[in-house]
Structures are given as C-alpha cells and as structure tokens.
Amino acid sequence: MASTTTTTPTAPVTTLTTAPTPATMKAVRYHGQRDIRVDDIPVPALKPGHIRIAPKFCGICGSDLHEYLGGNNLIPRPGHPHAITGETAPLTLGHEFSGIVEEVGEGVTTLKVGDRVCVQPIIFDEDCHSCRRGLVNCCDRNGFIGLSGWGGGLCESTVVPEKSAKRLPDGVSLEVGALVEPLAVGWHAINISPYRDGDSALVVGGGPIGLAVVQALIGRGCKNIIVSEVSVRRREFATNFGAHHVLDPAEQDVVAEVKKLTGGLGADVAFDAAGSQHALDAAFQSLKARGTLVNIAVWEKRAQLNMNEIVFRERSYIGVATYSLGDFEEVLEAIASGKMTPENMITKKITMDKVVQDGFRTLIEEKDSQVKILVDIGASL
Structure with missing residues (x-):
C-alpha cells in the first residue's frame, strides 16, 4: 500500500503597513x-x-x-x-x-x-x-x-x-x-508679583492679555478685580470673564474710583497690559503705599516715570516676560479643576x-x- 503525506494549508501572510509620511x-x-x-x-x-x-x-x-x-x-x-x-x-x-x-x-x-x-x-x-x-x-x-x-x-x-x-x-x-499659552502669560505675571490672598488688583487694558490676567486672578480666588479699559466691548468681556468692577478711563477718574473701591488705600497690585503713558500714570497713582505695578505690555516707545510717585510712596515697578518653568502646568491644573x-x-x-x-x-x-x-x-x- 502506498503511503501519502497530508499538508495543512498555510494562511496567507498579511503585511501591516502604515501610510507613508507625505513629502x-x-x-x-x-x-x-x-x-x-x-x-x-x-x-x-x-x-x-x-x-x-x-x-x-x-x-x-x-x-x-x-x-x-x-x-x-x-x-x-x-x-x-x-x-x-x-x-x-x-x-x-x-x-x-x-x-x-x-x-x-x-x-x-x-x-x-x-x-x-x-x-x-x-x-x-x-x-x-x-x-x-x-x-x-x-x-x-x-x-x-x-x-x-x-x-x-x-x-x-x-x-x-x-x-x-x-x-x-x-x-x-x-x-x-x-488658550493655555496666553493664559500662562497672565498666570506668570501674578506669580512674579507679590499678590496674596485677600489683595485687590487693578488691570489696565482689557485686550487678550489683560483678560488673561483677569482669568488668572479668578483662578487664584481674587475677590476684588478692577479693570480699566476704554473700549465698550472689551469692558463687556472683562465683566463676563469675572472682573468685579469695570471702569471707563475716558469718563471716570480711575484713581479716585480705585481708591473708593479699596477703602481709600489704593490697589495692592496693578497689572499694565495697555502700554500707554496715560494708563501707566493712572496705574501708579492708583496703588497703595508699597504697592506694586507689574508691566506685561510691550511698549512701542520709551515710557516716562514720575520717580517721586515711586520713591515717596515706596512703590515697586517690575517687568515680566511671557512665562517660565511650571506656569503651563499650573494653568492646566486650574482649568482642569474648574478654577478657570x-x-x-x-x-x-x-x-x-x-x-x-x-x-x-x-x-x-x-x-x-x-x-x-x-x-x-x-x-x-
């Protein structure tokens, strides 16, 4: 009797490929x-x-x-x-x-x-x-x-x-x-400043960076955020984003109003996101003694400082540049937790x-x- 050999069919080989990266x-x-x-x-x-x-x-x-x-x-x-x-x-x-x-x-x-x-x-x-x-x-x-x-x-x-x-x-x-990148600019400005729980904050300029500062202040739990902004629409944005008081510098005496809203003392810290001489002057005069003005704005021309406003009230003026290590992570945590x-x-x-x-x-x-x-x-x- 002749012998026979049985073979098992081999499944076809399938080659997995990924689409080539376009040139x-x-x-x-x-x-x-x-x-x-x-x-x-x-x-x-x-x-x-x-x-x-x-x-x-x-x-x-x-x-x-x-x-x-x-x-x-x-x-x-x-x-x-x-x-x-x-x-x-x-x-x-x-x-x-x-x-x-x-x-x-x-x-x-x-x-x-x-x-x-x-x-x-x-x-x-x-x-x-x-x-x-x-x-x-x-x-x-x-x-x-x-x-x-x-x-x-x-x-x-x-x-x-x-x-x-x-x-x-x-x-x-x-x-x-x-949005994390622009929000980190506002967050970093507060990190660099001497802001503490319970402080009042003035923000001059209600553009994207000023509004990012407002968002970051809300994320920090600030209970007295004052915004000075000329544009009607931007004042509306500031209110919608959580600012507690919004001022029109064209119609209101910002210095007098800030002092009224801070019990006559002036703001603990101010953030300049406007980069204009008028806004800078108002911000300094709105600070309490030993208050701090934080400059975020990029200026197109040299600013003028009234040094006696700084010296005799022992005010501080500091600059901030974008953001640093850890700021992005803190912003992401604040968003994830619902604080922002x-x-x-x-x-x-x-x-x-x-x-x-x-x-x-x-x-x-x-x-x-x-x-x-x-x-x-x-x-x-």
Whole structure:
C-alpha cells in the first residue's frame, strides 16, 4: 500500500503597513511685512528627543499681528538667522497651539502617540546665566517656536522637543488647549508679583492679555478685580470673564474710583497690559503705599516715570516676560479643576486659507470685538 503525506494549508501572510509620511504639507508662512502665505513645504523630519504633532487649533497672537503690520521684529530677517534655530523668514507661524502626538522620536519617555498636548513655545539655550538659574524666559538668546523657527502650529505637521509639549488633562478640550499659552502669560505675571490672598488688583487694558490676567486672578480666588479699559466691548468681556468692577478711563477718574473701591488705600497690585503713558500714570497713582505695578505690555516707545510717585510712596515697578518653568502646568491644573473656565475667550474660528482675510484683517478692523481667533487646522484640510 502506498503511503501519502497530508499538508495543512498555510494562511496567507498579511503585511501591516502604515501610510507613508507625505513629502510636503500646507503651512501658513511669514514672508515679510503684510506678506503671509499658505505654502507647500517639506514635512519636517523627526529627530531624537522630539515628537511629531498634528496641530488641531492655533491662536493668532498680538505678536503675530505686530510682525504682520510692522515687519520683522521678533522674526529674524533673511541674512540674520536666529542664534539658536539658525532660521530666518520665511518661516511657519503659530505659537499658541494644541494638537495630537503622531510620532515620538528616539529617547522620548513622557509622551506617546495619541496624547493630546499643548506646546510651551519658548526656545532657550540652557547654558546662559539666566537658564542656569531656571529663568528660561530670560535666556540671552531666547526665541519662540512659530516666531524664531523650529516650525509652528499653523501647519499640518510640526516637530518640537519633548520638553516643549504638555499633556492636556482629561476634560480639557483641544480648543482650550490653544488658550493655555496666553493664559500662562497672565498666570506668570501674578506669580512674579507679590499678590496674596485677600489683595485687590487693578488691570489696565482689557485686550487678550489683560483678560488673561483677569482669568488668572479668578483662578487664584481674587475677590476684588478692577479693570480699566476704554473700549465698550472689551469692558463687556472683562465683566463676563469675572472682573468685579469695570471702569471707563475716558469718563471716570480711575484713581479716585480705585481708591473708593479699596477703602481709600489704593490697589495692592496693578497689572499694565495697555502700554500707554496715560494708563501707566493712572496705574501708579492708583496703588497703595508699597504697592506694586507689574508691566506685561510691550511698549512701542520709551515710557516716562514720575520717580517721586515711586520713591515717596515706596512703590515697586517690575517687568515680566511671557512665562517660565511650571506656569503651563499650573494653568492646566486650574482649568482642569474648574478654577478657570476660559472657553468664552474664543470669539471666532477660521480655516488656514482664511488666516489673512478672516484672521489678521479682522484683528485689525474689528479688534475690540475679538479676544482670541483660533485657526481650526483640522477643518482646513
């Protein structure tokens, strides 16, 4: 009898593949004064210690607007590369953004694919005297992702250092994640100031940063927030965001009103988010003896100080620069815990192709009616 051999059929082999990373992508790029374009550019390569993010929402900042209107200031000009990034215009804009981690580089341990993150955009050298003291926002060569190079949030894909990305807590939306950067400016200003529980606070200027200070003061539990703002619409925003008293400096004596609202003493601390001489003078005169004025505004010209107002009342005047280590984490905790509810800061959403027409031009022509315009990257593709 002949022998037979039985064979078991072999299942077909299935090879799992991932879609290749596209060679190019859409990005909103700054080329020069009043020259912002949506370009096709190469997708950046992933480097060790970095993560690839698919940006979802990105805010347009006053800094972006200043560059658009006035030309290169923070953005390095061609022929004058940034000291750390080595980049110049044209470059991708966007430093107030959130997104989803798509890929992690070699050595990354704190983040994984799928994490929702926002980005702390400060670029620093880690070697200067300020950095060695932990003052990375005061770095001698500092810059910003989205203003100095290293990509930005107004694009389909960006690569940032692992340390720059902060995971969003559950319940904090990607839209709100794009607000963390400006909110951190307000939070840092309070951290630097001598503000304590029970203090009264005056905020001069009700634009996006002034309103961020209001939000941060609410998050700290401040019970006497006074805002001075000329614009009717911005005064409405300040009230809606929690300010307890809102003043019109064109119609009211701000100094007299602040003293009335603080039992005749004056404010314990004031925050200048206006950057005008009139506002500066009123803020100083509204402070109590040994009160402190915190300057957040970026001035377009030299300010004049009445030194006797400082000396004879022992007042202090300090400057703050953006935010530092730990500020983003504290803002995220305040939002996650419900101490801050900044959703209403978002006044408009647009797509990448409308960033000039419905973004920058709206901020120029309708600035008082807008707080934060977000570019919806996902809806743009």
